[in-house]
Amino acid sequence: MSTTLKRVHGYLAEFDNVQDLYHAAEHVRDAGYNRWDVHSPFPIHGMDKAMGNPRSNLPKLVFCGGITGTTVAFILQTVTQTNFWSSLGLGFLQEIVETYPTVVQAKPTDIWTLPAFFPVMFELTILFSAFTTLFGLLALMGLPRWNHPLFASKRFAKFSDDSFFVCIEARDPKFSQDGTKALLEKIGGKNIELVEDEI
């Protein structure tokens, strides 16, 4: 006979519709919980307010990504195709890439050829921003993640179909076996279950 240690992950309560979930979220927020979440098949308009969530920090990351893209494109093009860095006394930058500027189309080889570089600067700004969005999002969400205690719940699989859940985690300082369960019952949660995590 083997024994497995289990750790309580939290309480999971099911709700029938968006409206009930929304009001439930307001109650949990007002009860002062922090480590909790609502799970729904689609994003619910206004739920951030109901939960008291802060705004996502993703735009700041993406802005940095975009700036990086612009800079990379500027450096790539000016180093390989102009004398801009030598004129600043930074000729070693050009020596590194051992370049032959392409002198065609009667376009200048100094910094004043910059407008011809705008399209690539624009494209790399977008490219870097988009990848920053993707990877920044994954980092903020803590995904990809292969398993999660919630996946142990049979009912939870319906979150991606037509059911709505509130999960209050045991990590929350206000969590208590009885108090949290009572709160979930009071706000109309159904099929309340204790989700455990094997350790």
Next chain:
Amino acid sequence: MEASASNTPRILDREPLVLNNRSYSWITNRICGIVENKQPALWWILFVPSVLLTGLMVFCFAYLISTGVGVWGQKQPVAWAWDITNFVFWIGIGHAGTLISAILFLTRQKWRTSVNRAAEAMTIFAVMCAGLFPAFHVGRVWMVWFLAPIPNANAIWQNFKSPLLWDVFAVSTYFSVSLVFWFLGLVPDLATLRDRCRPGLKKFFYGLFALGWRGGNRHWSHYETAYMLLAALSTPLVLSVHSVVSFDFATSVVPGWHTTIFPPYFVAGAIFGGFAMVLTLMIPVRRIYGLDDLLTPKHVDNMAKIILLTGTIVGYAYCMELFMAYYSANPYEAAAFTLRGLTGPSIWAYALMFSFNVFAPQLFWYRPFRHNMWVVMFVCMCVNMGMWYERYVIIATTLERHMTPGSWGEYSATWVDQWTFVGTFGFFMMLFLLFLRFLPVIAIGEVKGVLPQSDPHFDDHAEKGIQEEDLMAYPDRHVAKPIAA
């Protein structure tokens, strides 16, 4: 006058985006059912020829590699012909997908949710087809990595001042960003498929790409921000891609190409042709897979209106080109258009372009035509062909009649040109059919999100009986006549 409860003015509901009050689980079952059930016979009837045509495309490219790029029909003076025409054609197709997923998202057009997934898939597959042509056009396709800014033994870097290189960056960025956008949109739906599968290989792969999605609002919050950011990034991107494609022509000194109208004209044409392709694909899909409640006549109607709008912009651009050729008093410019439309060897192509792109969509002014799927399909087929001819007219017929008559020549496509192009259709169809087979064709989560019951204040609205936003936006349009007691 007494106003009883029964005859107080009511607000007419907007046409619902999902018909017959379908529930969340109906939507899940219907869309996942396409992936989970056996495919209809028609799927196989289309899939087998598509695979064969893909094989033909591979053969044509192999023949080109082993023999030389001369197996295509272009020679001086027509150095850009079917290949570049096909490139511009396919890349243009993609634009509708990004327009639907990004621009209609930013403008809060909720009806986009039923079409955006398939349209984005179409974008990605069309860009894949497009990319093949310039890659093989360079002549030595195994040297195509020279297009990428990688240090090489020759110490020669790309000419970043050339519109052709801008194009490399624009198209590759477009492909990458479209793929990221599409994948991000798929994640919640892949989780739905994962949760419905029995343990096994399928569940493994859906689970792998669903990234462990749990639909938590703390995730949705970041996710929606990311989606908005990608939409905001894709919007200028999609406008830039076809603008940059048009720079390939507009920055040259060839009469008929050297015009400032090209970027907006190309972008409008791309969206126009792309929407025709979206409808060409989606009208059969909604019928075959029984998605009529999700892809309603309202959706088709909206897209037909966009085709009418962009087709009219394209028509305006055609006329403005002619006017500028006359008004600029530039004899070469004037000659280019006279030869294109009146006296040159390919006036048939110009006539086809004009009638397919400008005249055919005018049918959409009439509402019953926009609601008749056969008429819509007919117009879309015209537009699909017309937009190919537009590029052919711009590219090949212009080069046939260059500056001096001494450098004039005639162009005709070879069988390799023709079968390569047909082959890319097979490749495109094969990818699209595989997409139907393995991935949810409609964004399940997004469609659920636009149902009326998904509004957290739905109950309050139901009590009041009116939607105040509607009242504010349209003070009188939504007020119905009082119902007689």
